[in-house]
Amino acid sequence: MAEYIKLIDVSKCTGCRGCQVACKNWNSLPAEQTMFTGSLQNPKDLTYNTWTLIRFDEVVKDGQLHFVMRHDACMHCDWPACVKACPSPGALVKMPEGAVVHNPTYCIGCKACIAACPFDIPRNNPELEKMAKCTLCYDRITEGKQPACVTACPTGCLTFGLKEEMVEKAHKRAEAIGGTVYPNNPKYETHVLYVLPAGIAADDLSHTNANPSMxxxxxxxxxxxxxxxxxxxxxxxxxxxxxxxxxxxxxxxxxxxxxxx
Ligand code: SF4
Ligand code: SF4
Ligand code: SF4
Missing domain, CATH: 1.20.5 (Single alpha-helices involved in coiled-coils or other helix-helix interfaces)
Known part of the structure; x- marks a missing residue:
């Protein structure tokens, strides 16, 4: 079975939020009340109705200000802590293509996945007591389509393809721009990869985990x-x-x- 990776080249993100809207559109997720909290990031955080979010970071390095926009969503871990922690069979499943999908029918709302996730991704719906998160558009990729967010991205920041090809593409791009590939932990691989711009480390950005582990x-x-x-x-x-x-x-x-x- 072929495995896939979503690659996020942060150096190409303009913060247009096309991906954020496309995700809501494809997954029929309702809009949320937005508010100004000091940056263009809106809503402020991931929620059970917002499965991906553009995070806006202002990073000052070597006397220079960098505006960094980053598409944040589930990392679709190879050995997912959320799946291992879940006590309810079928509620969270690692698929052979790489996606980690949730099935609300079997979710008992215990929040074990939320506590376990090294990237702080799953969110609980307090009315239903069910968790929700990005599915890597499993319903689309198994039909030979690209994830909805990838199709909406106008800059080529988001791409999706076979695992080996995307890993190679990520490292080539990082080398070309003097950047880095994140996460870069052979003991905790993911089906989402980032290329971070030159001079920007994962630790400089909000809501990252440079050293993910179980x-x-x-x-x-x-x-x-x-x-x-x-x-x-x-x-x-x-x-x-x-x-x-x-x-x-x-x-x-x-x-x-x-x-x-
Ligand atoms: S990022 Fe968190 S929610 Fe997503 S697969 Fe990994 S452990 Fe699970
Ligand atoms: S892969 Fe699909 S579910 Fe995940 S963020 Fe993109 S559009 Fe949303
Ligand atoms: S659609 Fe692409 S460029 Fe626009 S915010 Fe999302 S990742 Fe960035």
Whole structure:
């Protein structure tokens, strides 16, 4: 199965927010009340109805001011902490193409994925108690289409393609402009890559994680506690089934009101 990567060349972003609008449009996400909070970033943060956001950063380096606009969304991790942390089978699934998709039907609103994500991406819908995030437009890419945000980008900042080709493209572009590829951690690979402009490091920007890793709590949960929990759940279900086979269905005892029939 072919794997894909979304490549974000930050040096080409003009902050037009075409990608932000296209994401809402394709995923039928409602608009939100916007407000001025000191920068052009609007809304202020990702929400369950805003799966991608252009982050505006003003970086002063070597006496020079840099305006950096960056498309921020789920990184579609290779070994996703959110999937490992999730206790509800089917709520978050890593697909062979690289996308990490969520299924609200199975989400129990426990927020374990939110706590585990090293990039602080998933957001909870407090009314539904369900999480939401970018899906890498899984419904589009499996039909041979590009993600909606990529098709809307007028500058070539966003591109999408086969993993090997995009990795090569990212490193060539970084070399050409004297920039860097982010994230660059062979132990925590992602299906979204950035090319950062010359002189700008991931740590200079807001809402980045230059050193992503699987949280220790998730490793313990996944390897130590989760199997026992699932075995326990299986034992309860098995016991209930055995009881049904041997004793038949439970009878519901309704308390009769005094003086009733
Ligand atoms: S960035 Fe966070 S939400 Fe997205 S796949 Fe990685 S761990 Fe999951
Ligand atoms: S890949 Fe699709 S879901 Fe993700 S930010 Fe782009 S348009 Fe939104
Ligand atoms: S559409 Fe492209 S240029 Fe416009 S804000 Fe998004 S990433 Fe930047």
């Amino acid at each position: 949280p220790l709590s998730v490793l313990l949960w996944k390897n130590l506690f989760k199997p026992f929990t699932l075995i326990g759940m299986g034992a309860v279900i098995g016991g209930a089934f055995l009881h049904y086979l041997t004793k038949g269905p439970h009878k519901v005892h309704e308390k009769k009101e005094e003086g009733g029939e």
